[in-house]
Amino acid sequence: MPRSMTAYASAEGSTALGHLRIEMRTVNHRFLEISARMPEELRALEPALRERIGQQLSRGKLDLNLRLRTDPERPASYTLNQTLLSQLSGLIDELTRRNGRLAAGHATELLGWPGLVISAEIDQEELTRQVLQLLDQAIKRLAAERLREGQKLAEILSDRVIALMRHRETAVELLPALRQALRDKLLGRIQELGVAVEPGRLEQELLFHLQRMDVDEELDRLKVHLEEMLRVLKLDEPVGRRLDFLTQELHRECNTFGSKSADARTSQLGIDMKVLVEQIREQVQNLE
Numbered sequence: 001m002p003r004s005m006t007a008y009a010s011a012e013g014s015t016a017l018g019h020l021r022i023e024m025r026t027v028n029h030r031f032l033e034i035s036a037r038m039p040e041e042l043r044a045l046e047p048a049l050r051e052r053i054g055q056q057l058s059r060g061k062l063d064l065n066l067r068l069r070t071d072p073e074r075p076a077s078y079t080l081n082q083t084l085l086s087q088l089s090g091l092i093d094e095l096t097r098r099n100g101r102l103a104a105g106h107a108t109e110l111l112g113w114p115g116l117v118i119s120a121e122i123d124q125e126e127l128t129r130q131v132l133q134l135l136d137q138a139i140k141r142l143a144a145e146r147l148r149e150g151q152k153l154a155e156i157l158s159d160r161v162i163a164l165m166r167h168r169e170t171a172v173e174l175l176p177a178l179r180q181a182l183r184d185k186l187l188g189r190i191q192e193l194g195v196a197v198e199p200g201r202l203e204q205e206l207l208f209h210l211q212r213m214d215v216d217e218e219l220d221r222l223k224v225h226l227e228e229m230l231r232v233l234k235l236d237e238p239v240g241r242r243l244d245f246l247t248q249e250l251h252r253e254c255n256t257f258g259s260k261s262a263d264a265r266t267s268q269l270g271i272d273m274k275v276l277v278e279q280i281r282e283q284v285q286n287l288e
Helices: 040-056 082-098 124-193 199-212 216-232 240-259 264-284
Strands: 007-015 018-027 032-037 060-069 078-080 117-119
Touching: 007 124, 018 124, 032 040, 040 060, 040 124, 124 216, 124 240, 124 264, 216 240, 240 264
Parallel strands: 032 060
Antiparallel strands: 007 018, 018 060, 078 117
16 A cells, blocks of 8 residues: 655653664655754764665655653763873872972762763664664554555545446436537538538538547546556555556646537536546546
């Protein structure tokens, strides 16, 4: 079934850096465009995140938001830079020895020295695995939401296509009566004028008018496009671009049909068909 490009999903869980929440929001777009916001601690993972998303989605403007919250219950491991500590301790001893008025101070003040306290290294491979696992959960939920929305859009589109088919059938049924009405109208005008017209000349004039209002080819192509659209709507793959092309063809045929109309009934049919095509176009824009 077709998939919508409009959806929202999220996933959250624990990682080596803390509690992570991933939010994904998509809207319609011609191509896949990803806008990512994430903490600096996870910035190195952005290429991997983009690649994973690109494997699952083909179209849509996607806002990716990663929110990291430090877990206060997660044990932290810190060590001292022994080389730097020895250097700082030596400097302090020398300063206090040379000037007795200088106090050594408190050890807690020394902890603020840049580079003295070293935090435990994070296992980047494990962190990447954890983040990608959460991303996969979010993508799966997003895909399910896009599928549900796409099914609803497919039902709407199918209804519009079937309505167009009915209008087309009505037009086909009207054509013989319209052609006969045109012949009767020409004969009536001739009788009103009271002039004699050669049978061959009358047929030529009638043929000329029939050619101007001939819409058989347009109606035949319209049928082909509508049947193809119904077929495409059943495919389990991205079909947005194909449906967009078919919609353009529908508009072309309906517009030509309306422009060739010589009767109020077909003119109204042309208007109704173009309204349906516009409704189809609006919905197709939201499909992947």
